[in-house]
Amino acid sequence: MRITPYGRARTSRQRDTIAEAVELIGAAFTVDDLVCAIRDRRAGAGVATVYRAVSAMEESGWIERVGSREGRALYARCRGGAHHHHAVCTSCGTVLATDCPLEAAALSAEVEHGFTVTAHEVTLYGLCRTCQVSENNAAGDGD
Amino acid sequence: MRITPYGRARTSRQRDTIAEAVELIGAAFTVDDLVCAIRDRRAGAGVATVYRAVSAMEESGWIERVGSREGRALYARCRGGAHHHHAVCTSCGTVLATDCPLEAAALSAEVEHGFTVTAHEVTLYGLCRTCQVSENNAAGDGD
DNA sequence: TACGCAAATGAGAATGATTATCACTTCTCG
DNA sequence: CGAGAAGTGATAATCATTCTCATTTGCGTA
Numbered sequence: 133m134r135i136t137p138y139g140r141a142r143t144s145r146q147r148d149t150i151a152e153a154v155e156l157i158g159a160a161f162t163v164d165d166l167v168c169a170i171r172d173r174r175a176g177a178g179v180a181t182v183y184r185a186v187s188a189m190e191e192s193g194w195i196e197r198v199g200s201r202e203g204r205a206l207y208a209r210c211r212g213g214a215h216h217h218h219a220v221c222t223s224c225g226t227v228l229a230t231d232c233p234l235e236a237a238a239l240s241a242e243v244e245h246g247f248t249v250t251a252h253e254v255t256l257y258g259l260c261r262t263c264q265v266s267e268n269n270a271a272g273d274g275d
Numbered sequence: 276m277r278i279t280p281y282g283r284a285r286t287s288r289q290r291d292t293i294a295e296a297v298e299l300i301g302a303a304f305t306v307d308d309l310v311c312a313i314r315d316r317r318a319g320a321g322v323a324t325v326y327r328a329v330s331a332m333e334e335s336g337w338i339e340r341v342g343s344r345e346g347r348a349l350y351a352r353c354r355g356g357a358h359h360h361h362a363v364c365t366s367c368g369t370v371l372a373t374d375c376p377l378e379a380a381a382l383s384a385e386v387e388h389g390f391t392v393t394a395h396e397v398t399l400y401g402l403c404r405t406c407q408v409s410e411n412n413a414a415g416d417g418d
Numbered sequence: 419t420a421c422g423c424a425a426a427t428g429a430g431a432a433t434g435a436t437t438a439t440c441a442c443t444t445c446t447c448g
Numbered sequence: 449c450g451a452g453a454a455g456t457g458a459t460a461a462t463c464a465t466t467c468t469c470a471t472t473t474g475c476g477t478a
Contacts, residue, residue, distance in 0.1 A: 142425055142474055163464080178428040183465065185426095203436090204464065219390045228388045245371045246404030247362050261389030285445065285454055306435085321457040326436065346465090347435070425474080432467065443456070448449105 138185070139192030146177035150185040154195065154209060159225035160218075162204040198227060199257075223263035281328070282335030289320035293328040297338065297352060302368035303361075305347040341370060342400075366406035 137151040153169040154161065166182050177185070186207060189195045196210045198218040208218060208227040219228040280294040296312040297304065309325050320328070329350065332338045339353045341361040351361065351370040362371040 144426060144474075146427070180429080180466080181427055219388065219392065221390070228390055245362065246407070247364070247371055247401055248407055249362065249401040258390055258392040264389070264391055287444080287455060289456070323437080323458080324456055327455080419478105421478080422476095423474105425472105427472070428470100430468090433465085435464095436462085438461070439459085441457100443454105445454075446452095448451095 137192065137194045138188045139194075141188050141192070145175045146181050147185050147188075149173055149175045150177060150182055151189070151194075154189070157225075158209075160198055160201075160206050160208045160220050160227045161225070162201060162206055164204060219260075220257050221260035221263055222257050223259055223266070226260045226262070228260070280335065280337045281331045282337075284331050284335070289324050290328050290331075292316055293320060293325060294332070294337075297332070300368075301352075303341055303344075303349050303351045303363050303370045304368070305344060305349055307347060362403075363400055364403040364406055365400050366402055366409070369403045369405070371403070 137154075138147055149170050150166055153166050153173075157165060157169060163179075163182055163186055166186070167177075167179055170177055170182075186195070190197065190207065193210055195207045197205055198208045199206045199220060206220070208220075211229050216229045219230050220226075221228075280297075281290055292313050293309055296309050296316075300308060300312060306322075306325055306329055309329070310320075310322055313320055313325075329338070333340065333350065336353055338350045340348055341351045341363060342349045349363070351363075354372045359372045362373055363369075364371075
């Protein structure tokens with residue numbers, strides 16, 4: 133089963149444009165990022181449409197929610213497959229996938245507290261290699 | 276330095292009531308939970324006041340944000356001290372502290388991707404021992 | 419190819435949590 | 449006491465997200 137941006141839902145000019153914008157951004161994005169990105173393009177889409185498209189893409193597993201940024205939900209292209217989590221660069225938005233480190237923690241919670249873990253959220257924030265280099269170069273520039 | 280609910284900020288009848296409500300609930304809570312809890316009490320407090328009190332308590336380190344529930348921010352009494360994370364019972368709201376399992380993951384992200392982790396979020400959701408027992412007893416009751 | 423209808427669209431209203439405003443009250447401290 | 453800083457609260461404002469509903473469109477089918 134091949135995963136398409138919208139699963140087996142209907143496609144449209146707007147949804148194509150939105151999916152392209154996701155690919156184009158290539159990093160973590162908010163709904164607002166998409167709205168801005170497609171403003172330039174000939175085939176625009178209303179805010180409600182973008183929200184609906186994002187929901188559809190999330191439902192189909194093409195993207196996933198990876199956290200939030202300033203009160204806005206943050207999404208990223210889904211790598212599919214195995215259970216994993218995300219490292220989000222707070223400077224450029226790059227998203228890296230990391231293995232799930234919680235099997236041990238979940239086990240520990242179960243053993244120590246009798247707590248059964250049914251879900252968990254993990255997101256790392258920091259700087260990707262590229263942005264670290266930029267910051268080093270910019271060091272001393274002031275602001 | 277002894278941690279009080281509001282740090283070195285001024286206290287008041289309302290803030291005392293709010294802090295008491297936090298203790299009374301003894302589990303993860305939302306601002307709305309507090310508003311409801313103090314409605315019964317003689318010393319009420321406006322919504323704005325509760326929000327301000329929660330901010331003050333969070334700033335002083337007496338409580339911490341542990342996630343969100345249905346779009347509302349979720350808080351819990353802070354255990355203070357070492358870096359840790361939370362296991363939130365999705366049934367009763369009980370909050371357990373767990374050790375941070377991310378040192379290995381953060382290290383892995385750094386080694387594999389050159390990613391420097393500056394912050395991270397971890398929350399486990401599931402059922403505490405008590406609620407597991409309740410669910411077992413209720414099994415077969417239908418809904 | 420034409421038809422029918424479920425699904426998608428979009429402009430704007432509605433929702434709902436959180437924050438800001440501002441006049442007023444109440445501590446704190448000299 | 450008196451001043452000023454901090455807290456209060458009713459309400460307006462903000463802001464992301466969802467809903468509404470009339471209209472359009474994709475797509476399977478006759």
